[in-house]
Amino acid sequence: MPEGDTVWNTARVLHRALAGARLTGSDFRVPQLAAVDLAGWTVRESASRGKHLLLRLVGPDDERRTLHSHLRMEGAWRAYAPGERWTARPAHLIRVVLHGPDAVAVGYHLHEVALVPTAEEENLVGSLGPDLLGADWDPAEAVRRLAAGPEVTVAEALLDQRNLAGVGNLYKCEVLFLRGVWPWTPVGAVADLPGLVGLAHRLLAANRGRWTQSTTGSLHRGQTSWVYGRRAQPCRRCGTAIAKRELGERVTYWCPVCQPEPT
Numbered sequence: 001m002p003e004g005d006t007v008w009n010t011a012r013v014l015h016r017a018l019a020g021a022r023l024t025g026s027d028f029r030v031p032q033l034a035a036v037d038l039a040g041w042t043v044r045e046s047a048s049r050g051k052h053l054l055l056r057l058v059g060p061d062d063e064r065r066t067l068h069s070h071l072r073m074e075g076a077w078r079a080y081a082p083g084e085r086w087t088a089r090p091a092h093l094i095r096v097v098l099h100g101p102d103a104v105a106v107g108y109h110l111h112e113v114a115l116v117p118t119a120e121e122e123n124l125v126g127s128l129g130p131d132l133l134g135a136d137w138d139p140a141e142a143v144r145r146l147a148a149g150p151e152v153t154v155a156e157a158l159l160d161q162r163n164l165a166g167v168g169n170l171y172k173c174e175v176l177f178l179r180g181v182w183p184w185t186p187v188g189a190v191a192d193l194p195g196l197v198g199l200a201h202r203l204l205a206a207n208r209g210r211w212t213q214s215t216t217g218s219l220h221r222g223q224t225s226w227v228y229g230r231r232a233q234p235c236r237r238c239g240t241a242i243a244k245r246e247l248g249e250r251v252t253y254w255c256p257v258c259q260p261e262p263t
């Protein structure tokens with residue numbers, strides 16, 4: 001499940017594969033961009049902003065454009081060597097193919113694919129809160145935005161990318177467990193918001209640069225999380241069975257004892 005660190009890693013993979021490369025061709029399998037051809041365009045850089053991927057390009061006439069994509073739950077980008085078979089996902093999930101001289105980037109199951117003037121990039125991502133993995137990470141601003149909605153449950157507020165950008169279900173669950181906070185506590189009743197935000201930042205930053213997401217410090221299979229994905233398994237702190245609640249794409253795991261409902 002893509003969270004901010006996964007998107008950050010993906011941006012780096014794309015950057016390594018394509019930065020500086022002049023594209024030899026492109027194939028957009030989304031209706032709104034079906035006629036676009038990026039042959040002759042050069043990839044300047046690949047960046048992430050929260051869960052948004054931004055591939056910045058410069059055209060033959062020095063025109064600047066940004067290819068935007070969002071991974072949501074299932075999206076992914078893969079880089080292949082020229083001639084290598086594209087085996088990561090089924091072909092019908094391919095949305096974008098970018099051919100470079102040394103690599104081919106294939107985007108699967110992407111959402112919100114758009115090509116916009118780079119100067120208008122902010123229109124796509126401007127409403128995002130501070131990016132947990134951005135160079136301009138601003139914890140005080142994240143706390144301020146969270147606190148502006150005191151009646152919202154803290155689990156919802158952490159997922160709202162307008163408050164802070166980068167947290168998905170995994171980090172949401174893990175942060176709340178580690179802080180001992182019941183997920184449905186209203187934000188206004190959370191004792192230490194700066195502590196919560198600071199921990200979210202540390203957990204994402206620790207996983208930057210690797211694909212195994214761990215919040216426990218262990219990279220061993222089955223030991224990488226405190227509560228996430230551990231329904232009915234014993235809490236690593238108190239032995240109580242971990243609980244799970246699912247609402248659409250929002251899934252929450254928590255320990256009923258370590259994260260008691262406020263009375």
Ligand SMILES: [Zn+2]
Nearest residue numbers: 235238255258
């Ligand atoms: Zn527990």
